[in-house]
Amino acid sequence: MNETIEGILSHYSVREFTDQALTKAEIDLLVKSAQAASTSSFVQAYSIIGVSDMALRESLSEIAGNQPYIIKTGQFFVFVADLSRHHKIGEARGVATDSLSSMERLLVATIDATLAAQNMAIAAESMGLGICYIGGIRNDLAKVAELLRIPDYATPLFGLTVGHPTANSAPKPRLSSELVYHENQYQEKTMDDFIQYDNTIRDYYSARTGGNRVEGWTDQIERGLKHSTRLDLKSFLESKKLGKK
Amino acid sequence: MNETIEGILSHYSVREFTDQALTKAEIDLLVKSAQAASTSSFVQAYSIIGVSDMALRESLSEIAGNQPYIIKTGQFFVFVADLSRHHKIGEARGVATDSLSSMERLLVATIDATLAAQNMAIAAESMGLGICYIGGIRNDLAKVAELLRIPDYATPLFGLTVGHPTANSAPKPRLSSELVYHENQYQEKTMDDFIQYDNTIRDYYSARTGGNRVEGWTDQIERGLKHSTRLDLKSFLESKKLGKK
Structure with a gap:
C-alpha cells in the first residue's frame, strides 16, 4: 500500500x-x-x-x-x-x-x-x-x-x-463494503443486513464515551429522520436562480 | 511537496x-x-x-x-x-x-x-x-x-x-487561482479577467491539435450554454422521490 x-x-x-x-x-x-x-x-x-x-x-x-x-x-x-x-x-x-x-x-x-x-x-x-x-x-x-x-x-x-x-x-468504522458496493446491479438490503454494523458502531461509541453513548448506526439514522432540518434549501436555491427547472 | x-x-x-x-x-x-x-x-x-x-x-x-x-x-x-x-x-x-x-x-x-x-x-x-x-x-x-x-x-x-x-x-491548465479563490468575500470578475486564461487555453488546444482547435475557455463555456442538455433531470429525480421540496 x-x-x-x-x-x-x-x-x-x-x-x-x-x-x-x-x-x-x-x-x-x-x-x-x-x-x-x-x-x-x-x-x-x-x-x-x-x-x-x-x-x-x-x-x-x-x-x-x-x-x-x-x-x-x-x-x-x-x-x-x-x-x-x-x-x-x-x-x-x-x-x-x-x-x-x-x-x-x-x-x-x-x-x-x-x-x-x-x-x-x-x-x-x-x-x-x-x-x-x-x-x-x-x-x-x-x-x-x-x-x-x-x-x-x-x-x-x-x-x-x-x-x-x-x-x-x-478512523470511524464504515458500513461493510457489501452494503455499499454492488456488482453490476443494485442489490437491496434488509434491516437484518445492518445488525452486525449496528453492533460495531455501538461498541465504537461506547468505547469512546466510557459507555455513555450506546447507539447503533440505524438508531442514528432514525434520529436524523425525526429531526430533519434545512427544509428551506430549495427555496433559497431558487432565489439564487439555481435548480429551478 | x-x-x-x-x-x-x-x-x-x-x-x-x-x-x-x-x-x-x-x-x-x-x-x-x-x-x-x-x-x-x-x-x-x-x-x-x-x-x-x-x-x-x-x-x-x-x-x-x-x-x-x-x-x-x-x-x-x-x-x-x-x-x-x-x-x-x-x-x-x-x-x-x-x-x-x-x-x-x-x-x-x-x-x-x-x-x-x-x-x-x-x-x-x-x-x-x-x-x-x-x-x-x-x-x-x-x-x-x-x-x-x-x-x-x-x-x-x-x-x-x-x-x-x-x-x-x-494536466490541463486551470483558471488562475485569483479567479477561483476569494479572501473573506466573493469578488465578482469581469470578462477582461478571463482574457489571459483564454489565451492560455487557446494555446493549449492549438498545441495538442496541431492548430486544428483554436478556442478559449470563454468560447467553450459559450458553446456549452448554446447546447444545454439534460433538462429532464429534475423530473427524473422527482420520479425517484428526490429533491422534490
Whole structure:
C-alpha cells in the first residue's frame, strides 16, 4: 500500500485545532490541489472563499450551531457551487443563460465543488493538517450568502475547516463494503443486513464515551429522520436562480 | 511537496485503456478508499455499482454518447446518491421519511457520493491507474436506473472509468487561482479577467491539435450554454422521490 492510500485510509475528522494560522504558501498549495481535480466538461463551476476575518468566522460559527473549530483553526474555507462566471460569459456574448437554472447545472456545480474540496482535504491531511467538513452552514444559507457576498447563480455548499490538530484520533468504522458496493446491479438490503454494523458502531461509541453513548448506526439514522432540518434549501436555491427547472 | 500532493497535481483524464481488468484486490482497495471519505453526519448516503458485465457496459456507453473507454477499461464504476437505506430504516422504525425528498437530502447524498468518488480517483491514480469521470450517463438517467436496478430514493450521478492507460498525458491548465479563490468575500470578475486564461487555453488546444482547435475557455463555456442538455433531470429525480421540496 502506498503513502497516498495510507493517508486516505487514516482519515478522521478533527474538531480541535491550535490557533496557528495556515501560511499563505500552505493555502496556495491547498487551492492549487483543489483546482487540479476533475471538472465536468471543464466548466470549473465552483469558487472557494477563505475566511480569515474573525468577525466573519464568528458569524459563520453561530450559523453552524456554535462550532468553535470554525473560529479556532488554521483556515476556514467555504466551497461554493458557482455558475455566476458562466452567467457573465453568456450575458457578454448575448447567449441565453436560462439553462444555468436547471437541476443538471446545479448538480454539475455541486459535484465540481465537492471534487475540489476532497482534493484539498486529502492534500491537507498529507501535510499533517486536520480537517472537518462543516455542513452546518446550510442552517442559514441566505445569511451565509449575504455575509460572503455570494452572487446569483452561485450558492455556498459546505465549509471545510483546516488546521493543526491538538490531538490524534482514529478512523470511524464504515458500513461493510457489501452494503455499499454492488456488482453490476443494485442489490437491496434488509434491516437484518445492518445488525452486525449496528453492533460495531455501538461498541465504537461506547468505547469512546466510557459507555455513555450506546447507539447503533440505524438508531442514528432514525434520529436524523425525526429531526430533519434545512427544509428551506430549495427555496433559497431558487432565489439564487439555481435548480429551478 | 509530498508524494500525495504530487499525485494530485499530476492529474489528467485518461480516455484510452488496455483491456486488462482490475483485480478483485484492486477493486476492494479502491472501494475501501472511497468509503474512508468524510460523510455528512455519518449518513453514508451513497452506493457504488461496479459494472463488469460487458452487455451492461455497452448499454451505458451508448447512453453516454458512445464512449469506448466505458467498455474497454479496467472497471467501470457508477456512483449513486443513495437515501434508500435511510428510507428502509425509517419504514422499519415507523418514522416519517418524507424529509428524504428534500433538496437538503439530495445535496447531502450528492456530496457524500462525490467525496467517495474523488477518494477512489486519487487512490487509483496513486496505483498508476488512469481515471475519467463520465457525466454522460446523465443523458438518460431513467434508462441507467433501469439497467442497474436503482431503487427509489436513489439516483445514479456519474460514472468513473478506471484502468491501465495506454499512454501518458499532462494536466490541463486551470483558471488562475485569483479567479477561483476569494479572501473573506466573493469578488465578482469581469470578462477582461478571463482574457489571459483564454489565451492560455487557446494555446493549449492549438498545441495538442496541431492548430486544428483554436478556442478559449470563454468560447467553450459559450458553446456549452448554446447546447444545454439534460433538462429532464429534475423530473427524473422527482420520479425517484428526490429533491422534490
